[in-house]
Amino acid sequence: MSNQQVDDALVKADRWSKVIALFFAMGMFGLATLLTESFQLSAVVAAFGAIGVRIYVPYHVSVWGEDSGGIASQSYELTGNYHHGAAGIALVVASFAALAALVAGPSVHEIFATGTTSAVYGALGVALAVGAVLFVLLRTALPS
Template sequence: MSNQQVEDALLKADRWSKVIALFFAMGMFGLATILTEDLHISAAIAAFSAVGVRIYVPYHVSVWGEDSDGLSSQSYELTGNYHHGAAGIALVVASFAALAVLVVGPSVHGALATGTTSAVYGALGVGISVGAVLFVLLRQILPS
């Protein structure tokens, strides 16, 4: 497989990641809306998780995708270096963590109606914290 074929495979994965992220966002939006009953918060959670999927898919293909000879695409010198898998995974996990805090905490719909936004700020804080810690850990663990 030539460098151009590998690059084309990575570009194809990049294009497919848009479709995968779109469907992931729709599923995440539906799940978050059912669990929180708030469209705005659900949209933010879905958007961040979809961005994470969009970032992770090309990374995954570039590191673990193989050609017909069993070589990773990273072994070809002219291919792009997608080394941001840690950020993608961290965004997805942080979105799920924020959603979990919103579900476990007080009713988001009631909290926003009364002007109490502590549940939202708590979920935001947990999401950022989990995402940051996971990013730092995965940055060291995942291959680049």
């Protein structure tokens, strides 16, 4: 497999990541809407999760993708620098953490009716904390 074929495979993975992220976003939006009954918060959670998927898929292919001879794509000298696996995984997990915090807290309708947004800020804090810790751990654990 030539460097051009590896580059073409990574471009193909990048294109497929758009489709995968779209379906992930639709599923996440549906799940979040069922659990929180808030379209706005569900859209935010789904968008951040989809961005994480979009970032992770090309990274995964660049590191673990192999040609017919079993050689990793990353071993070719002209392979693109897709080193964002930790950020992608952290965004996806942080989205689920924010959703869990929103579900565990008070009702979203109650939050907006009373004007107190502490539960929303709490979910944001949980997502940031989980995402940051996971990013730091994965940045050193995942291959680059």
